Amino acid sequence: MEETKKKGSGTTDLTVGRPLTRILQFALPLVLGTLFQQLYSFVDTIIVGRCIGTDALGAVGTTYSLNFMIVGFVLATCNGFGIPVAESFGAKDRDDLHKYLFNGAVLCVVMSLVFAVVTTLIAAPLLQLIHTPAELLENAVRYIRIIFLGIPATVLYNYSSTVLRSLGDSKHPFYFLLVSSFLNIALDVLFIVPLGMGVEGAAIATVLSQLVSGILCTWWFFTKVEDIHFTRENCVLSGRHCKRLAYIGFPMGFEYSVSAIGAVIMQDAINQLGSVAVAAQTAGEKIRQMFTLPMESVGMAMATYVGQNHGAGRTDRVRQGIRDGCIIQAGYSAIAWVAVFLVKRWAVGLVLGDAEPAIFNGAVEYLTVISVLFVLLGFLMIFRYTLQGLGYSVQAVISGVGELIGRALGGWLAVHQLGYLGICISNPLAWGFALCYCVFMVTRVLKKESRTA
Template sequence: MILGNLLQQFYNIADTLIVGQFLGANALAAVGSAYSLMIFLTSVLLGLCMGSGAIFSLQYGAGDREALKRSIFVSLVLIGLVTLVLNVAVFVWIDPILRLLQVPEDVYPLMRDYLWVIFWGLGFTFIYNYYASLLRAIGNSVVPLWFLGVAVVLNIALDLIFILWCDWGVKGAAWATVIAQAVSGVGLCVYTIRKFPEFRIRREDMCMKWQTVREIAVYSSLTCAQQSVMNFGILMVQGLINSFGVAVMAAFAAAVKIDSFAYMPVQDFGNAFSTFIAQNFGAGQMKRIRDGIRVAVVSATIFCVFISLLVFAFARPLMLIFVPVHETEIISIGVQYLRIEGAFYCGIGCLFLLYGFYRGIRKPGMSVVLTVISLGTRVALAYALSAIPAIGVVGIWWSIPIGWFLADIVGLWYYRRLFSRVTRSGILKSV
């Protein structure tokens, strides 16, 4: 899962790297700002797929194959409809969205051109994440990785062809991404249907039983809310960043790719932890849950400390991957961001584990609460601190780790309160 989502990051990272090096600061700012919007839209679909995946894990762990197939059909229909509505909406409201994000006039046409093409790949994003969640729910995380690896290589190759040879500009980067997404999504769908006949939907499985619909809708919508609220907060901060001009936009565009790439493994560790907890919770394996919690905390902490040290020490060389050496202002702003936020990855690592744990024990609502605390703090502090002339844009950078740690405190407090009601011999029995 970690390798798969690291590869998935290459979709936009490849666009950002090639655009930043060959098309200039305005194009870098356009593609980077579009990334925040696309992450928000993708998070809605990813959250729905992750929520369904947790249900799949619980039913697979309990050995209820009939319920699993009904859930596959119901979730496919529900998330497919959401994808269709979302896709139509973004095409219709693309200009109001860009105005809401306060995109500067010299970046506006480039960002609009990029997004108009990228939006055509939203359906393929849904297909890939849906079948990846299904396979991961049954413990198969290798196959999604292979399909994604092929798509990433294709994306990079097409970026170079469309931008350097065909001279299509930012549209070329967008088309490269859409084509790569189509290959990974359709390919994984065909593979799953052919290789796992036990998951093929029969006519008798095509029933929208209220209990199944309710379970999928509630669980998926809560996980979706947790994912989308998190990224909606980032989108609101993106609008604030855009108001500081092209240099800050370009610096943030490059730095946030490094940032996302750095802590993405621990995010996926949290997702894998959620699947582990859900499968064992469904199977009633409480000792394995206790052991898993201990291993997860130690592993995530070691990883976060190691990555924080690397990002802090190599902030400038990392920025130079995306930004030409003569863009000194952009590089300086990006290094400042990375050294502030990168020093506190343990905060986000703990938060991802808490998200995964509460999803796994059928309490996804708590994940939403923690997300609201984290993002609400970040947005409020970002706007408040950046408005002080002596602090400025640095206040936006500091608001991020502060939000993480406040959410961690609440999540750990609730964890202790939850287990104070559980007997020593029956952990999670009363959850």
């Protein structure tokens, strides 16, 4: 039987073994990682809401769409840089593997520095542009500027963890994320409660914890991963490799940002409904993410699985992986809906404490509506990441346009027709539009791949 794991390194060959088992084994650490990551975000929300106040919670919440658009671009681009790495690993091409790793790191350094400087300078005008309530603006600006200044730390973790996952190692990024999650919680308590640093404390805690996890991933890669030997020959800038990385990575980032523009439009609509709507949606969205981020983790596992198998020319395994991935997502969506139904009032109370009834009821309504349609997001993650894993990230940008249209439509309905209910259905509308496109494209691409083979 072929050995699929390199002893000591944690890397795994996903081109062999039963797809369902492989995807589950690879996705489990990713799911646990996102749960712990969201746990410290959830704890951060609780600490901010209870120790600083609902205005501070609303201020942090109103930055979400910008964070989603700008930091999301960076994160998605880093994930895209991992696709050629996974393909060359699956194809057993060591020369290409090293060149993709080096050139990806160079692109990450340049990207992180440019984004950190530019976004920090324009943070305040952007928040004013989306009609951030005046009583929330000052705290929102102070919070998001620190997050933007910390983009290099965010890139360090996401590129290093993406590289490890592309080599089939999803466990060690999880272990290091677990360390940073507990560190973030501890720093939140330290900076906000005894030191009284307010929203800045929450932002600094997030950046420092990401820096620590990034350093740990980088250390593991250079000291433990086998068969990685950088030399003068493979540590050179390569136009061909940079072009391939840019072709896949930047469209993935652009897709994320196009989708996030819809979130910005939706946030503008929420802001126009008032600070009560902002606080209610912020609390509901934080709780929603606790339940749906594992779906994205399964999608990330699909990208690596598909990338390796595509590199190895195993289109048959890609098709079976899609079917098995959809089974996983459908089952999880049903479990998550039941869990939300059972805990939503308790969870909202945990986040908001003694908030006014209008905010509490708004958060509960948000969770009630959105949880019914979780399965749309689950399937979207399978088909979108499959499309990206096949190397068609430029075409995947259009799915981001679908999300933009869905969120914009929800925002318009909220302001002009449905009120707060429009906010509750904005994300499901976005998922549905994007899913239709991704299913069409994946079906078309796989037919083309089969004819070529």
